[in-house]
Amino acid sequence: MPNIKQDNRTYYRQLYIKVEPGQIYAFIPGTIIDIFVKKGQKVKKGTPLCALHAMKMDNEICSPVDGIVQTINIKKDQVVSKNDVLIMISSDDVSEKQIQDKAPSKETKEKKEKK
Template sequence: MGKTYKVLLNDSSEYSITEEEALQLDSVAAGKSTFHIIKDHSSTQASIIAEDFLNKHYVVKIDNTSYTVKIKDELDQQISEMGFALNTAANIDSITAPMPGLLLDIMVKTGQEVKENDPLLILEAMKMENVIVSPRDGVIKSITIDKGQPVDKNQLLIEFE
């Protein structure tokens, strides 16, 4: 039996999908971040318009509607069930760049209160826009970079109080 993934759609609906079900989708890359998908004799086009690969969060556009998608693999599910995910996020005091790129936008200000999963920054890397979200509730202590600047992997971007 293959792996099972949990998919949270728009922070409201949760679905389970097995590896076998995912493989049954007939999908063809139609561009760098665009896919042509056929399922049950129905055809549609999907585009990934933002991604946070490390946290498995994506924004996908299908037929002019955008969806936020969060994926949990079996390890993520076990960690959540054991209650470790919340404790880990509470200890995060800074945001570093997950990859080199160009900082396109800063959506917060120093002193601003943020909630978990609030968008903080947009980082362009490999021609993809990656939304960096807050790992926890908190207050922005400092922002160490300006909009439009290039960033290196692991470069400090934001500090929390």
């Protein structure tokens, strides 16, 4: 991990990980209360995808890009953690296999939880 020395103290920076614009993450832990899209549906930037209930508020999660819903990794009333991939959207020219290759696998997630 890169570090920066200042005033005889060492500060560690988090590594920057590029986020794919079509991967919709949970920005806060909560419960999915509704899903507004289906697999294969075309969406435009700003289209509501799902609703997340967290901290006594209902948060509508909208699409940041134009594209097609490739995968939906959530179900209604499912509890999600921060940074869980909820929905993946691709443009017309990106295949589903390419998206799945970029998404973290369940095995990787399970290994992190065991630590």
